[in-house]
Amino acid sequence: MKRWVHRTAGLLPTAFLLLLLILAGAQPGAASEKSFLDEVKAVNTPFDNRSVAQVLPVTQPTVLAKEDYQGGSFRVLARKQEIERFKCSSCHTDKEVRGKNALELTHGNVVVQHGREGNALSCIDCHHPEDRDALEDKKGRKIDFDHSYQLCGQCHFRQKRDWVGGAHGKRVENWAGDRVVYNCTTCHDPHSPKFEKRFPVIYAVPLN
Amino acid sequence: MNTSPKKNFRTFIVDAIAWNLRGGIAFQLFRLLLLVFMGLGIYAYSYQARYGLSVTGMNDIVSWGFYISNFTFLVGVAAAAVMLILPAYVFHDPDFHRVVIIGEGVAVGALIMCLSFIMVDLGGPLQAWHLIPGIGIFNFPSSILAWDVLVLNGYLLLNALVPAYILYCHYMGRKADERKYRPFVFLSIFWAFSIHMVTAFLYQGLPARPFWNNPLLGPRFLASAFAAGPALIALILAAIHTFTSYKIDRSVFNKLRLIIVISAIINLIMLFSEIFKEFYFPTHHSSAAVYLFFGMDGHNSLVPWIWTSVCVNLAATLVLAFNPGKNNPKVLLPACVFLFVAIWMEKGIGLIVPGLIPSPLGEVVDYLPTWVELFVTLGIFSLGITVITWLVRTALIIEERYEK
Amino acid sequence: MREKKIDQDQKSENPTEALEEKSSRRSFLKGLSIGAAAVSASLVTGCVPDVGAATSEELKLRWQEFFKKNYRLMTQDEKDQTVARLERLASLRDGMELQIGTEPPVEQVLYGYAFNITRCEGFMECVSACINENNLDRKTNTQYIRIFEMEPGKLDPSEGNGNFYHEVPVENKFYMGTQCFHCENAPCIKACPTKATWREPDGIVVVDYDWCIGCRYCQAACPYYGRRFNWGESEVPKDEITQKQHYLGNRKRPMGKMEKCTFCIQRTRKGKLPACVEACPTGSRVFGNLLDPDSEIRYVLKHKKVFRMKEELGTEPKFWYFID
Numbered sequence: 001m002k003r004w005v006h007r008t009a010g011l012l013p014t015a016f017l018l019l020l021l022i023l024a025g026a027q028p029g030a031a032s033e034k035s036f037l038d039e040v041k042a043v044n045t046p047f048d049n050r051s052v053a054q055v056l057p058v059t060q061p062t063v064l065a066k067e068d069y070q071g072g073s074f075r076v077l078a079r080k081q082e083i084e085r086f087k088c089s090s091c092h093t094d095k096e097v098r099g100k101n102a103l104e105l106t107h108g109n110v111v112v113q114h115g116r117e118g119n120a121l122s123c124i125d126c127h128h129p130e131d132r133d134a135l136e137d138k139k140g141r142k143i144d145f146d147h148s149y150q151l152c153g154q155c156h157f158r159q160k161r162d163w164v165g166g167a168h169g170k171r172v173e174n175w176a177g178d179r180v181v182y183n184c185t186t187c188h189d190p191h192s193p194k195f196e197k198r199f200p201v202i203y204a205v206p207l208n
Numbered sequence: 209m210n211t212s213p214k215k216n217f218r219t220f221i222v223d224a225i226a227w228n229l230r231g232g233i234a235f236q237l238f239r240l241l242l243l244v245f246m247g248l249g250i251y252a253y254s255y256q257a258r259y260g261l262s263v264t265g266m267n268d269i270v271s272w273g274f275y276i277s278n279f280t281f282l283v284g285v286a287a288a289a290v291m292l293i294l295p296a297y298v299f300h301d302p303d304f305h306r307v308v309i310i311g312e313g314v315a316v317g318a319l320i321m322c323l324s325f326i327m328v329d330l331g332g333p334l335q336a337w338h339l340i341p342g343i344g345i346f347n348f349p350s351s352i353l354a355w356d357v358l359v360l361n362g363y364l365l366l367n368a369l370v371p372a373y374i375l376y377c378h379y380m381g382r383k384a385d386e387r388k389y390r391p392f393v394f395l396s397i398f399w400a401f402s403i404h405m406v407t408a409f410l411y412q413g414l415p416a417r418p419f420w421n422n423p424l425l426g427p428r429f430l431a432s433a434f435a436a437g438p439a440l441i442a443l444i445l446a447a448i449h450t451f452t453s454y455k456i457d458r459s460v461f462n463k464l465r466l467i468i469v470i471s472a473i474i475n476l477i478m479l480f481s482e483i484f485k486e487f488y489f490p491t492h493h494s495s496a497a498v499y500l501f502f503g504m505d506g507h508n509s510l511v512p513w514i515w516t517s518v519c520v521n522l523a524a525t526l527v528l529a530f531n532p533g534k535n536n537p538k539v540l541l542p543a544c545v546f547l548f549v550a551i552w553m554e555k556g557i558g559l560i561v562p563g564l565i566p567s568p569l570g571e572v573v574d575y576l577p578t579w580v581e582l583f584v585t586l587g588i589f590s591l592g593i594t595v596i597t598w599l600v601r602t603a604l605i606i607e608e609r610y611e612k
Numbered sequence: 613m614r615e616k617k618i619d620q621d622q623k624s625e626n627p628t629e630a631l632e633e634k635s636s637r638r639s640f641l642k643g644l645s646i647g648a649a650a651v652s653a654s655l656v657t658g659c660v661p662d663v664g665a666a667t668s669e670e671l672k673l674r675w676q677e678f679f680k681k682n683y684r685l686m687t688q689d690e691k692d693q694t695v696a697r698l699e700r701l702a703s704l705r706d707g708m709e710l711q712i713g714t715e716p717p718v719e720q721v722l723y724g725y726a727f728n729i730t731r732c733e734g735f736m737e738c739v740s741a742c743i744n745e746n747n748l749d750r751k752t753n754t755q756y757i758r759i760f761e762m763e764p765g766k767l768d769p770s771e772g773n774g775n776f777y778h779e780v781p782v783e784n785k786f787y788m789g790t791q792c793f794h795c796e797n798a799p800c801i802k803a804c805p806t807k808a809t810w811r812e813p814d815g816i817v818v819v820d821y822d823w824c825i826g827c828r829y830c831q832a833a834c835p836y837y838g839r840r841f842n843w844g845e846s847e848v849p850k851d852e853i854t855q856k857q858h859y860l861g862n863r864k865r866p867m868g869k870m871e872k873c874t875f876c877i878q879r880t881r882k883g884k885l886p887a888c889v890e891a892c893p894t895g896s897r898v899f900g901n902l903l904d905p906d907s908e909i910r911y912v913l914k915h916k917k918v919f920r921m922k923e924e925l926g927t928e929p930k931f932w933y934f935i936d
Contacts, residue, residue, distance in 0.1 A: 036796040036928055040722065040902045047904030052718050055883025071906030162936070166908020167728070167916055170895040175907075176718075176883030187895065195894060200736040202743070203777035205753040207267045208507075208573040260867045261826075262752070262844035271828045271841060331826020331841065331868025334678070338806040338823055345682055345807045345823075353805035353829050415925045416799060416835035492768060568837045569758065569790060570770020 046071065052176035060172065062180050063146045069164045074179035077172060077186050078146045086145070088132035113192035126151060126190070152184045220379050224602040231601075234451075239597075242590040249587010252580045253328055261331055263580045269567040272329070274577040277556035278585055279325035281436070282318045282592075283360070283407045284429060284555065288437015289315035289367065290400035291467050297393050303457045309374070309603045310448065311441055315367040315400075317596035319360060324588045352410045359403045366396040375603055378610040404429050411563060418493035419500075419563040422485070428478045429555070434471035435525075436551035438464050439544035444600070446541055454604045462535055465528060472525040472547060479518070479554075499572060500562035509574045510562060517553035520546050670704050673697045683820040683859060684810060688714070695859055702864070708850065712857045715881040717814035723875050723930065724815075724902040724909040725889075726918065727789055730936040731896040734759055734780035734787040741891030742791075745854050745876060746862040749846035756840065756873040757791045757888060769921075789897075790921065791888075792817065792838030792873040793929030800830035800839065809870070815902075815930055816875050818860040826868040835922050836929070839872045854878075875899075902930070 049055075049071075062075040080086050085106065091097055099105075114121040128136040135143040135151050143151045153160030162168035169187070172180040184190075231239075256263050266273045292311035296304040327333050338344035339357060348354040370389050377384035408429040411420035442464045449456045486497035498504055503511045524547035533539040566572045577585075666674075680686070680694055695712040702708045739757045748754040760772035764784060772788065781787065794817045801809055801817065808824040811817050831839045845867045857863040858878035865871045876886035880899075884890075889897040900907035912918065916934040923929075 036722075043903045044905060046906050047720055047901050049904075051720075052883035054715070054881075069906075070911060071904075158936075162915075165911035165915060166898060166900070167726075167912045167934070168731075168895065168936075170889070170892065170897075171885060171908070173885060173890065174883045175880065175885050175889075175900050182895070187893070195733060197779045197781065198735065200734055200759075200777060200780055202736050202740045202755075204739075204755055204758060204775050206573075206775045207269050207571070260842070260844040267843065268831070268837075268840055271831045326827075329827070331828070331870075332824060332866070333826075335806075335823070335825045338682075338808070338825055345685075347805050347807045350802050351805045351829070353803065353827065357805065410829075411832075414799065414803075414833050416833055492770065495770070564832065566770060568835050569760070569774065570768065570772075571774060 049176050049178065055174050055177035057177060058172050058174070058180045060180075065164075065181075066147055066150065067164055069166065069179070071179065074181060076146065076149070076181055077183045079148065079183050079185055080145050082186075083145065086133075092132035110191050113194070114190070146183070148190065149184050152190075215380055217376070220376055223379075224598075227605050228598045228601055239594070242594045242597075245590035246587045246594070248583045249585075249590065252583035252587065256328070256580050256584065257333075261329075263578060265576050265578045265581060267573065269571060269573050270561055270564050270575040272560050272564060273575055274557065274581040274585060275325045275329040277560045278588075279322050279329070280407060280411075280429075280560060281552050281556045282322045282325070284404055284433025284551075285437045285440055286315045286318035286322065286363065286367075287400040287404040287430070287433045288441065290397050291434055291438050291464075292441065293393060293397055293400075295463065297390070298397070301463070303460045304463070306607070307441075307445060307456060307460055309371050309607065310444065310600050312367045312371045313596055313599035313603055314437075314441055314444060316364065316599055317592045319364045319367070320595050321588050321592035322360060323364075324591060325585075328584050328588070352406065352413050355406045356403075356410055359399065359406050363396065363399050363403045366392055366399060370396065371599075371603065375606050379606045381610070401430065404433050411559075416568055417496075417563045419496035420559075422482070424478055424482060428475065428482070431471050431475040431478055432551050432555050435468050435475050436548050436555075438468045438471070439548045439551075442468070442544050443541060443548070444596075446537060448600070448604065452604060454608055458535070461537070461540070465531070465535070465540060468544070468547065469525065469529045472521070472528065475551070476522065476525060479521075495566050495570070496562045499565050500558065504566065505572045507565075507572045507574050509576070510558065513553060514558050517550045517558055521550035521554065524550060667704065670701060673701050673704075677701070677822065680822065682807065682823045684807075691859065698859070698863065706850070708853060708855070710853075710855050710857055710863070712859055712863050713878060713881075714859050715877075717812050717816075718881060718883075720901075720903055722815040722902040723794070723880065724900060724907075724913070725794075725875070725931045726898040726909055726912040726916075727931065727933050728896040728898070728936065729762075729786050729788050729933050731894045732759070732787040732789060732892075733894055734761060734776065734782075735893055737891045737893055738789065738888035738897065741887040742873070744852060745879070745887035746874075747846075747848045747853055747857075747864060749842070749844075750849065751847045752843065754840050754846075754871075756838075757789055758837065759787055759789045762786050762788050767919075788933065790836055790838075791931070792834075793836055793921070793927070793931035794873075794875060796928035796930060797926060799833040799835065799925075799927060803829045803833040805829065812860075814881075816860075816877055816880075817872070818874055818877065819870050819872060820860065821863075821865045821869045821871065824869045826870065828870065830870060835925050835927065839870055842867050842869050842871060 058075075061078040061081055063078050065074050065076045068074075085091075091106070112120060112122070126135050128134045128142060131142065133145075135145065135148060137143055137151050137154050139154075141150075149160060149163065159168050163181070163184070166181075169184075170182050172182060174180075188195075264273060264275075289311040292304055292308045295301040296308040327336070330336065339346055339354075341348075346354055346357075348358065370392050373389055374384040405426045408426040411417065412422070412425040415421050442461060445456050445460065445464075448454055483497075483501075486494040487501075490498060495504065499507065500510050500514050502508070524543045527543040528540065528547065531540075561575050565575070677694065677697055681690065683691065683694075686694070691714040695714055698712050699710050702710045736759050739755050739759065742748070742757050743750075743755060746756065748756070758769075758774050760769045760774045761776045761780075761782065762769070762772040762785060764786060766772070769788065769790060794811075794815055796811070796815070798811060798817055801811060805827065806823060806825055809817065809819045809830055826841070828841055831841060842865050846865060848864075854862055856878055858874075858881070861874045861877040876884075876888075880886060885899055889899045898908050898912050900909035902909060904910065912934055913932065916936075918932040918934045920929050920932055
């Protein structure tokens with residue numbers, strides 16, 4: 001009887017050692033309070049975006065934004081080349097534009113659904129009444145079409161603040177290199193900015 | 209038959225093969241049937257190797273199915289050999305000393321089945337050499353699968369080499385030197401517990417699967433293994449007692465019954481504990497148990513499966529515990545069969561599949577093995593039975609001659 | 613035994629018979645060696661019996677590919693060699709001209725990702741872009757990205773619907789996307805028995821497809837359903853294959869191997885946005901360098917209320933959700 005007591009007693013230290021091995025493999029990193037975010041936040045040196053060697057610059061026409069974001073200056077996609085009938089001053093001179101059904105013929109495709117019915121915006125709320133090549137904000141300042149964010153941001157200041165910082169809108173093509181972002185009107189039709197309801201482009205096939 | 213008196217290792221192997229190729233008509237038919245099933249298994253596996261695992265019923269949600277279920281259960285059966293070794297070597301029970309070699313043969317067969325199930329489940333079995341440390345990378349000690357590879361192969365070696373040494377000594381007509389193999393026997397007792405705990409830790413260590421991620425899984429595995437394994441061994445011993453000249457004493461069966469009953473009762477207590485935790489205050493973590501026992505979102509294919517298993521388990525345990533008929537084999541052996549099947553159901557499909565359903569994002573699917581999985585499983589089970597038959601037959605012939 | 617053989621030789625005195633005997637022996641040996649070569653080749657190619665169509669060059673390339681190391685342990689030379697082999701195999705087998713890159717991680721970069729659950733409208737453009745960019749299997753409709761239509765008041769995707777197909781957005785529902793979150797403390801990396809998956813220094817959790825043994829333990833370990841398995845041979849229409857690939861990214865994955873979102877490693881290591889971020893029409897996805905204090909992702913983490921999925925598991929994902 002004593003022999004087997006001896007043998008099983010010899011098993012105990014081996015069992016303990018094995019348990020230690022298991023715990024060593026367990027690496028209790030998840031249970032600790034530390035997080036990789038502490039290291040992330042400790043980094044203070046700005047990242048040199050140009051250090052990513054293979055980044056290709058954006059080829060679409062851009063303008064330098066009139067505001068700076070936390071990383072300095074950035075560029076915005078230009079809009080004037082996208083507007084079909086720009087320059088507006090080719091029709092809208094000092095004289096009034098006269099013509100039968102001129103509004104429907106030229107700007108009939110514009111459906112203004114900006115704001116709630118009854119209190120919705122009208123054309124003159126954004127467009128400069130004299131200089132049709134520019135927009136006008138509520139303070140009477142002329143705003144260029146490429147910099148329409150200055151106008152949108154007067155009311156939608158939260159979205160504009162987020163857009164400048166990067167939580168709203170989208171960067172064009174690259175996460176590295178010089179920052180180029182989409183303009184407000186690249187995504188939102190300024191006359192009816194809300195995205196249309198549509199079907200999803202694809203669906204997930206259930207697994208059974 | 210080797211008639212010359214000179215015996216050596218070569219004749220040992222040759223005789224072992226010869227004994228297994230000869231036998232009565234029933235034995236030959238049995239072998240033929242197993243060979244046919246193995247052939248079917250090989251055909252089904254070649255189909256799977258050609259077209260990929262898409263021919264099984266598994267998908268990205270139920271990524272482990274019938275193969276891993278059987279692997280899990282059979283590791284338990286392999287570990288159960290310890291329940292013969294313990295009385296034989298620790299308590300020096302002479303009746304168990306006669307049957308311990310059969311238990312080790314069953315362990316080897318079960319382990320070969322386990323390793324085969326892993327191989328057929330792999331998506332890239334040809335890349336299995338990547339596991340070998342030195343020429344590949346072995347993620348030890350981080351990955352529990354790496355631990356499992358080590359402990360299973362180690363246990364296979366222990367259970368193959370120790371009986372091989374003893375049998376070879378007996379074949380040569382001399383007594384096996386106990387001092388040489390006794391430490392390994394004790395190591396294998398400890399190792400048997402560890403193989404099943406490590407296999408349980410495979411599942412227990414995944415926080416992504418709340419059905420498995422509970423501390424009771426390891427002990428539960430041990431309890432169910434020590435109920436199902438000895439039940440199988442009891443059936444095999446009964447078969448040996450009936451069909452061969454190697455007679456086994458009644459006391460072995462009575463003691464096995466006690467081992468089975470105690471383990472089965474502990475298994476049921478643990479089952480009750482799990483059911484209480486899942487259903488007293490069901491959380492999102494209980495959704496797997498809800499799916500298993502009651503069905504979810506119209507998917508209830510496992511509900512009859514688990515309820516059958518639990519009821520049969522309970523009935524068989526009661527029969528074995530209360531022992532109506534007073535150790536009558538006609539009562540106890542069917543009870544062992546039912547207990548074995550019930551635990552196979554609950555620990556196999558009833559553990560692996562609900563662990564993966566619902567998916568981590570809450571999607572519920574059903575799982576059904578396809579013909580490929582069924583035939584490959586049949587082939588592997590036949591392989592295991594063949595291995596056990598070969599080992600046990602060789603062992604019994606040598607032991608009988610040695611006893612004379 | 614020897615006497616019998618001499619008799620046979622004496623019998624075949626007729627020269628034509630002798631020639632036939634010799635040629636039959638020769639052809640038997642030839643057939644045996646061809647058979648052995650075919651068997652070994654088919655073993656190498658994974659029991660696929662279409663060896664007849666393969667050239668010897670292709671077999672040699674596959675043989676070399678079979679014995680290569682884990683990508684992480686390769687020297688740059690070996691990496692270049694393996695992608696050259698892969699490109700050549702693709703051109704031999706499918707006639708495709710691919711550019712498989714081995715770009716190393718960019719210095720001082722740790723990628724982070726943010727998802728705006730106010731702005732997502734469920735259009736699933738991201739899913740479609742991901743499928744096209746990453747050459748995902750069309751036959752099984754593999755999608756790395758899942759979008760859930762959620763009931764307000766509940767954040768658990770299990771309460772949402774991942775299989776919707778109707779006009780979106782539905783009023784009073786919000787949309788949440790999941791994919792591999794590239795956890796800093798990933799359970800999948802810990803689980804892999806061969807270290808076929810690991811976290812690169814720039815934070816991307818990658819898979820060496822040729823090293824993976826297909827055990828799917830990582831798929832069981834992932835709490836976010838981030839991983840997909842190649843249950844069969846993947847099929848992508850030839851004209852839709854993205855040819856700019858990365859070894860650890862969107863190259864053709866072999867059958868029986870694990871795959872997952874790689875933050876479009878073939879794009880991001882060249883300074884481009886992942887396909888999902890670029891495709892989103894509502895700008896709900898933000899991607900950038902966490903180690904750059906001036907990046908957009910850091911702005912989001914600083915100024916927005918962010919949360920991560922199943923944060924209590926301690927996996928430290930690098931994918932945050934935020935609301936406007």
